[in-house]
Amino acid sequence: MTARLWHRAGRAALVLLVLVVLGALWEAYKSWGPADGVQLFGTRVLPRTTDAAMPHLSSIWHAFGSAEVGGAITFGPTRTVFDSVLDAAGNTLQWAAAGFVLGVVVGMLLALLMDRLVVAERALMPYVVLSQTVPLIALAPLVTKWGQGSKLGPLTWQPWMSVSVIAAYLAFFPVAVGMARGLKSPSVVHAEYFRCAAAGWWSTLLRLKLPSSVPFLVPALRLAAAGAVVGTIVAEISTGLDGGIGRLIITYSQQATGDPSRVYAAVIGAAVLGLFVAAAVSLFDLALFPYRREDAR
Template sequence: MTALRYARKAVLALVGLAVLIGLWELYKSLGPARGGTLFGVPIWARAGNAAMPHVTSVIDAFGAQEVGGATIVRGSTAPTVFESVLSAAGNSLLWAGVGFAIGVVVGLGLALVMDRLQVLERALLPWIVLSQTVPLIALAPLVTGWGNGLSIGPLEWQRWMSVSLIAGYLAFFPVAVGMARGLKSPGAVPTEYFRSVNAGWWQTLTRLKLPASVPFLVPALRLAAAGAVVGTVVGEISIGLEGGIGRLIISYSQGATGDPSRVYTAVIGAAALGLVTAAIVTLFDLALRRYQRTGNAS
């Protein structure tokens, strides 16, 4: 049944993609080439080739060779756009993965601390929520400035570490809030039973609270993975880190007047990056399926 459910989701995703492509081509055929305004406010997107290339043009752009300095040239032959997007997405995935790991560790640690001491929950939770109101555009230069010249023993701070730290900043919030809620989810009956047998905090945590929190943790991890990808792309653009999908979008945007299709190849690469992270979390979801049934039952 689980395989059938995921197969159904995959089919629906493909249908949704086909509908999106159909709507894109329909608007391109019927929409105004120069856009449209209402009372001076732009409300209709431009449907001309400079703004909305055909889907087939975007697909063809993946096979075109690089002509600028946006990517690394392998030997004497320039890579294709597909190779450039794949390489950039791989780098961004690595940096986002590090940020995701940072966010999960920090988020779980905060949730456990808040569960252990309620006074810390009342003190920390407002600041955790408030932390997400800081714009990343303002945070990125600060993180980069803090990291410049920093070294821990033989390890020197690299620019990509700033990007991963920004990704972790977005990733920790849903994990901390979701896990804190999950740790408090066990019902009154099982909680009272553990108290009656004089179970300690660690035993109650490992045998009752952690299994019960899995249904809350998995959605939080999905949000954290998406946040890590967004933080990575924004961080790359903000600090000017080369080699990632964010900078590739900027590089292709600078030449969009000549070939707008390439911009969309990088955007598709960023979207695929999000899908890959979602798929990884789904594997984690499958591994913890039995705990989710236990958590729902309790």
């Protein structure tokens, strides 16, 4: 366990180093790059270096502490950009978490069904893969219209539920594929041993297949968490749901002040949110460390 903690600490240090290098490259290009960007065969491949397109990192940093201004939403007199980004990220996190849980449940159920019935795997797997080719921008308005006025027993459909469903749409795919692969990962020797011991499907699932699927499931959960955040942000923009980080990015881009630093501040908040959910899944990975098998990696 200690070696694993040192390994994760090294990875965290590497991430910080990459961020520092990217920041240095940003400032270098901002200082010495052409004002109109770099063009190749008439197509701009690198952005403009003007303050409207690429503000200095220091400007983005100071934007977090600047006071909010009026616009599409109303802010308090002492509210800062950091407060708005933090609140918006919290709302997005809640909606993404709901979509993540729903997507994980659906993905696991599909994986169990495909493992139990070979015909189900042959019938469902192509559609599971095909589902990810549908663009979210086209899907989000449809889900919103389907949900309007619907009721789940005493529960009335809320606008945020459409956003969570779209997040689940991205989250279920890696879980279904990863767990389906993990359930088939036990070696032939172990599978034959359980078969010779007359173990039923349920006992084999709990004692052999589920522990063997952990090395495949954890990376799938990490991708699902990141996908849920991305799906939530895209759905906020597409459906017009206020209060999240996606709508905050649009709000800042449309404000009369025209300060691009605020837009970048909201984008950084979205990126940090993605890193946060990935780190949360990593903690779950530590809890499942005893179930990892070296031969299944």
